[in-house]
Amino acid sequence: MKRSRTAALLLMSTAPLLLTACDSNKSREGLYTSVEACVAQTNDSNTCGQAFAKAEQEAVTSGPRFDNRQACEADWGEEKCTERKDSSNHSFFGPLMTGFFLSQMMRNGNAVSGFNSAPAFRDSRGGWQRPATGGASGGVYRGTAGTGMVPINATPNRAVTSSRSGFGKSSSSRGFGS
Amino acid sequence: MRRVALAERPDWRAKAADCGFGFHTIDDAPYWDESAYYAFTLREIEQDIEAPTEELHAMAMDMVERVVGSEQHMQQLAIPEPHRDWIAQSWRERQPHLYGRMDFAYDGTGPAKLYELNYDTPTSLFEAAFFQWQWLEDQLARNQLPAGSDQFNSIQESLVEAFSVIARRIARPFHFSAVRDSTEDQGTIAYLRDCAQQAGIECGTLAIEDIGISEDGRFTDLDDQVIGCLFKLYPLEDMFREAFGQHLPRSGIQLIEPPWKAVLSNKGILPLLWDAHRGHPNLLPAEFDNGGELPRGWVRKPLHSREGANIVMHLADGQQVHTEGPYDGACIRQTCQPLTSFDGNYPLIGSWVVGDRACGIGIREDQSPVTQDSARFVPHAIVEQARSVLIA
Numbered sequence: 001m002k003r004s005r006t007a008a009l010l011l012m013s014t015a016p017l018l019l020t021a022c023d024s025n026k027s028r029e030g031l032y033t034s035v036e037a038c039v040a041q042t043n044d045s046n047t048c049g050q051a052f053a054k055a056e057q058e059a060v061t062s063g064p065r066f067d068n069r070q071a072c073e074a075d076w077g078e079e080k081c082t083e084r085k086d087s088s089n090h091s092f093f094g095p096l097m098t099g100f101f102l103s104q105m106m107r108n109g110n111a112v113s114g115f116n117s118a119p120a121f122r123d124s125r126g127g128w129q130r131p132a133t134g135g136a137s138g139g140v141y142r143g144t145a146g147t148g149m150v151p152i153n154a155t156p157n158r159a160v161t162s163s164r165s166g167f168g169k170s171s172s173s174r175g176f177g178s
Numbered sequence: 179m180r181r182v183a184l185a186e187r188p189d190w191r192a193k194a195a196d197c198g199f200g201f202h203t204i205d206d207a208p209y210w211d212e213s214a215y216y217a218f219t220l221r222e223i224e225q226d227i228e229a230p231t232e233e234l235h236a237m238a239m240d241m242v243e244r245v246v247g248s249e250q251h252m253q254q255l256a257i258p259e260p261h262r263d264w265i266a267q268s269w270r271e272r273q274p275h276l277y278g279r280m281d282f283a284y285d286g287t288g289p290a291k292l293y294e295l296n297y298d299t300p301t302s303l304f305e306a307a308f309f310q311w312q313w314l315e316d317q318l319a320r321n322q323l324p325a326g327s328d329q330f331n332s333i334q335e336s337l338v339e340a341f342s343v344i345a346r347r348i349a350r351p352f353h354f355s356a357v358r359d360s361t362e363d364q365g366t367i368a369y370l371r372d373c374a375q376q377a378g379i380e381c382g383t384l385a386i387e388d389i390g391i392s393e394d395g396r397f398t399d400l401d402d403q404v405i406g407c408l409f410k411l412y413p414l415e416d417m418f419r420e421a422f423g424q425h426l427p428r429s430g431i432q433l434i435e436p437p438w439k440a441v442l443s444n445k446g447i448l449p450l451l452w453d454a455h456r457g458h459p460n461l462l463p464a465e466f467d468n469g470g471e472l473p474r475g476w477v478r479k480p481l482h483s484r485e486g487a488n489i490v491m492h493l494a495d496g497q498q499v500h501t502e503g504p505y506d507g508a509c510i511r512q513t514c515q516p517l518t519s520f521d522g523n524y525p526l527i528g529s530w531v532v533g534d535r536a537c538g539i540g541i542r543e544d545q546s547p548v549t550q551d552s553a554r555f556v557p558h559a560i561v562e563q564a565r566s567v568l569i570a
Contacts, residue, residue: 003328007311140339
C-alpha cells in the first residue's frame with residue numbers, strides 16, 4: 001500500500017477529540033553553570049556533584065570533536081576550545097564545557113532517585129547545546145537527523161520586546177507558499 | 179497515466195468544512211477539483227516518480243555541501259553575504275529539515291522532468307496529504323473506483339514520523355508562523371501543527387508580522403518569550419532582506435526549514451545540478467542567464483520566483499509567454515519542456531519529500547502551460563490495469 005494507513009486530525013477537525021494529558025509525573029530540568037547554582041535551585045548537593053562529574057566525562061566522550069583549534073573556534077568562539085585526549089590517547093580539540101544539564105523525574109514535588117545529566121556548551125551565537133543521545137535518527141531520515149548536538153531548552157527565556165513587525169512586509173494576501 | 183472523469187462526492191464541501199479545509203475555493207474560483215482524477219499504474223509511480231524523486235533529493239543534498247563550501251556558488255545564487263556563514267553553519271550542524279516538493283513535468287510516456295525544487299515554503303500540502311487521501315477512501319467505500327485502488331500518499335504518516343524523529347532537536351518554545359491574512363498559508367501551518375502535536379510536540383502559532391525583537395537581538399513571541407524554534411512558511415530570502423533579517427545569524431533562533439534550505443529553494447540549484455549530472459534523464463538542461471536574448475525552446479525564471487510568476491517562455495514555435503509577478507533580479511534558463519495537455523488541462527506533478535523520503539504526490543492542473551496560482555488541485559489514484567489484475 002502506497003498510502004497512509006490512517007490519517008486523522010487532532011485540532012483541525014470539529015469532531016470531538018480524545019486527548020490524554022499526563023501531568024502527574026513531571027520532570028524538573030535545569031541548565032546550570034556551576035554546582036553551586038545547581039544546589040541553590042535543587043537543594044541536592046549530592047546529585048548536583050554527581051551530575052557535574054558525569055557531564056565532565058561526557059564532554060570528552062560525546063562532545064564535538066575537531067582536528068584543530070581553528071575549526072573548533074569557528075563554531076564555538078575564540079578561546080572557547082581546549083585540547084583533549086580520547087581513550088586511545090589520540091588528541092583532538094573540543095569546546096570547553098560551560099555548564100551542565102540536569103533532569104530529574106519528580107513525584108509529588110520530590111525528585112525521584114536517578115537523574116540524567118549532560119555537558120552543555122555555549123556556541124558562538126550564544127545558544128546552549130548538548131550532545132544528542134542515540135536514537136534520534138532513522139525513520140524518514142537517512143541517518144543525519146539525530147547526530148551531533150541538540151539545543152537545550154531548559155532555561156526559561158524571557159526578553160523585553162523592543163519592536164515587532166520586522167518580518168512580513170513582502171506579504172501579499174495570497175501568501176507565500178509555492 | 180490517464181485523466182478520468184468521476185462524479186464528485188455529494189458531501190465533499192461539508193467534509194472540507196469539517197476538517198478546516200477553508201481554501202477549497204479561492205476568490206470564487208475552484209481550487210479543489212474532484213470532477214476528475216489522474217489514474218497511474220504502480221509502475222509509473224514507483225519507477226517514474228518515486229525513485230527519481232529520491233535520487234534527485236540525494237543529488238540536491240550533496241549539492242548543498244558543495245554550495246556552502248564555495249563563495250562563488252553562494253554568489254551565483256545571490257545569497258546575501260551577511261547570511262552566508264550562518265547558512266553554512268546550519269548545514270554543518272545538519273539542522274533538521276522537514277519537507278520539500280519537487281515539481282515534475284510527466285505524462286506517463288518519458289522520464290519525469292524536474293521543473294524546480296520547492297524546498298523552503300512548499301504548500302498544497304494539506305490537500306495532498308489529507309483531503310486527497312480522504313477522497314480516495316470515500317470513493318473506494320462508494321465503489322466509485324476500481325477495487326484495490328491505491329494512492330501514492332503516505333505524506334501525513336511521514337510528517338508525523340518526521341516530527342517524532344526530530345522532536346528532541348527542536349528548540350522550545352516552538353511556533354508555526356505564516357502571514358496573518360493568508361487563508362491558504364494559515365491552513366497549511368494549522369495542518370503541520372496538527373501533525374507535530376500528533377507526534378507529541380507542544381507548539382503554538384504566531385503571525386509572522388507579530389514576531390518581536392528584543393534589545394539584545396533575540397526573537398520573541400507575543401508573551402515576550404524568546405522563540406526557540408520557528409517553523410516559518412515564509413521565504414528565507416524575504417526574511418534575509420526585511421528589517422529583522424540582519425539579526426537572524428546572531429539571534430540563536432532555530433528555523434524550520436533551516437537556513438541551508440536557501441540553497442535548495444533557489445532556482446540556481448538547477449544549473450548547478452545540470453552541470454554536475456549532465457544528461458541525467460530527469461533533469462532539464464539549465465544555465466545561469468547572461469541577460470542576452472532568450473533562444474527558442476528556453477524558459478527564463480528568476481532565482482526566487484514562486485507560483486510560476488515572472489517566467490518568460492520562448493516556445494519552439496516562436497511564441498512567447500510571459501507571466502506577471504513581483505520578482506526581479508538574477509535569473510536562470512532552462513530548456514522548455516511544455517506540459518502535456520489532458521483534455522485541455524496541463525497537470526504538474528508535485529512530488530513530496532518528507533525527511534529524506536519520497537512519500538506522495540499532489541497534482542495541480544492549469545488551463546495554461548505555465549502552472550500558476552490559478553491552478554486547481556486534482557486527486558489521483560493508483561489503478562492497476564485489468565490485464566495485470568488477471569495475472570495477479
